[in-house]
Amino acid sequence: MNVENGIHDAHYFVPQPSRWPITGSIALFCMTCGTALWINNMQAGKWLLLVGFVILIHMLIGWFGDVITESQHGDYGQQVDHSFRWGMSWFIFSEVMFFAAFFGALFYTRTISVPELGWFSDTHDVLWPTFKATWPGVSGPKVAPYAPMEAFGIPAINTALLLSSGITVTWAHWGFVKNNRTQMALGLALTIGLGAIFLVLQALEYHHAYTAMHLTLASGAYGMTFFMLTGFHGMHVLVGAIMLSVMLGRVLKGHFTPEHHFGFEAAAWYWHFVDVVWLGLFVFVYCL
């Protein structure tokens, strides 16, 4: 993105001293400390977590509000724009690596730890006569019976939803380039709507899994990889939908120009990333 000699704004924007970062640190300290206490049965912890969460929301609104104000004020030149592009790209790369850890855990568990437990004769003879080293359906002494998730119900519909939302967000982007505000707003609204339906369906899927199928986070190697991967993905869909909603609000306020709308593009990049992760999930968690 950078030419060899660099792009230089006449004056690279360096923000004023800000109270948001320290606010965020206090929020995260309260949240982590509160969670650590809460999960160890110290009930005061959940209030600390709640306080931290409220502070975090306050910080996010304030910080991003400052960024939007600065952007509208015209503080961000071309070089700053490129910084944002690099920054968002590397952030998404870090997210890819986060999911890689859990995909790695899935592949390792499926191809190494579960089969090895099955081959190992002592597993059945000495330890756990009922251990089943099959996938899905792996079960051990600590795992209650459960039914694995089918790919061609809600998951297939969700795949179609997310793929369509990739198209609508691109259509919205064309609206930005053409400066067609109706198309921008409609495209964004459709994308957010598809994301919301996705989340509702996923919530129904989880509810069905927990109640009817007895598939829970504690359902052994299958349940843990299923819920951790799809759960973290669902959280990312939620974050992406919130980002797009903010962009929709900004469109309605008339914030963007055909040349200057990286805020939207960053959200769209993130949305596509979430989309691609889902495809990996659909193939490796649901289908195979």
Next chain:
Amino acid sequence: MTTATETLHPHDAAHDEHASHGGGHHGATHSGWRRWVYATNHKDIGTMYLWFAFSMFLLGGTFALCIRAELFQPGLQFWQPEFFNQLTTLHGVIMVFGAIMPAFTGLMNWQLPLMIGAPDMAFARMNNWSFWLLPPAALLLIISLFMPGGGPGAGWTFYPPLSVQLGPGMDFGIFAIHLMGLSSIMGSINIVTTILNMRAPGMTLLKMPLFAWTSLVTAYLLIAVAPVLAGAVTMLLTDRHFGTHFFNAAGGGDPILFQHVFWFFGHPEVYIMALPAFGVVSQILPTFSRKPLFGYVSMVYAVCAIAILSFMVWGHHMFAVGFPATAQLFYMFMTMLIAVPTGVKVFNWIATMWQGSMTFETPMLFAIGFLCLFTIGGFSGLVLSLAPVDIALHGTYYVVAHFHYVLVAGALFSLFGAAYYWLPKWTGYMYNERMGKIHFWWSMISFNITFFPMHFLGLAGMPRRIPDYALQFTTFNEIASVGAFLFGFAQIFFLYNVIHTIRGGVGPAPAKPWDGAHTLEWEVDSPAPHHTWETPPDEALVRRGLVAQGLEH
């Protein structure tokens, strides 16, 4: 490490044009505590990083001395074994995540904008958050010690099943890792973006100071692996509290999975702590040899090669776990392959000094000390890369000796060298050279007294991570403990020297106190004004430095 006399007003360097900037966003700085807590200035944030790292170094060092006091004699003297485990764990976690990494990030914060001619870091506000996540993380670690059952005691590697079974302190350790990982990711995104997007005109990638290159590659590694560590400790957390079985065979999981995920992070992490040291030494050696860095381009490629290889060698931390022979061979050969680019670097550094007009100021002494001792650490690493040898040595003090040669004599010595090298720029005063030399020699000798005997202890079979040991290991342990306390004491010279320098040192420093230095940070005043390079440096100025560094003709 800043000075009371430092001006708080925008004050451009001599070579910087005084253009009138619209907006007036620069120069607004709070005084008092707000200056530090709300800081968006890379120099203020760098200063905070460096002081934080140094205080964590003292804290981690105190834990180390508690360990060495216990090991002075066989039998239990001071601590119960459980607390000893917490000491080794917190020593490791605090030194790695609290001292070495923040110290390098502090250096990068201070130096990168100065060296590449940028007005600040690319994301100045996020830079503040990267720093200010570290004190809460440190606080979580300290709180963990006061939880029922004490702090995390599973080693800095947090291996299950022990880490799954420990008390609430472990959860605080996990969340501390999360916060430090968040800080690392944001800090690294900032560093990568700054280097890729904010270089001075004419400074192409292959004309950057080598410190910028190693910072770039280090930050890239950190963005790649910090999220993996976050994933690993998240799985620990869910195994501990939410019923998953990632590391429990009773549900189809496997404790060894944790080791794979952890060391996928852990091995690049080793280079995250080593590469910036390479960068520092690559700045110091040419300066005091008064010669351009030998083989600049091969140095860059060596750094990149080491970074890429570092993703493919994590299994060498797990030879003792039991691997198929093919996996052992793969990891063994890949590990040995790293010796090639590392050798390129060592030979290049030696060739840089060859026939140079060398002088031996304190930074140069630390750089040469680094070179000698890091090479020893590299060789013992090569010994450990041999799977059959490693199986015998892995659980012994030989490994402790190896990684302290790499991390103390490697990373830490380079940090001391960097501090002395740039103190005149940071404070505007010269440090006390004599005391700096005493610090170096005292550290150099006591370091070897501490850690060299550990090779013998390990080869003789002394297990690591134990508070008690068999009688025959006593003598070498006593020597190591005496050395450790001497090494700890040596750091008082450093602290005194730094404070003395801030308060005026042995006199004001010129803009360029080292006649062999040609990078851009020496073109601004000493102390560096609060804001530098608000407009990019003049292309002719950049070119002059590049010619002097042998990067342009």
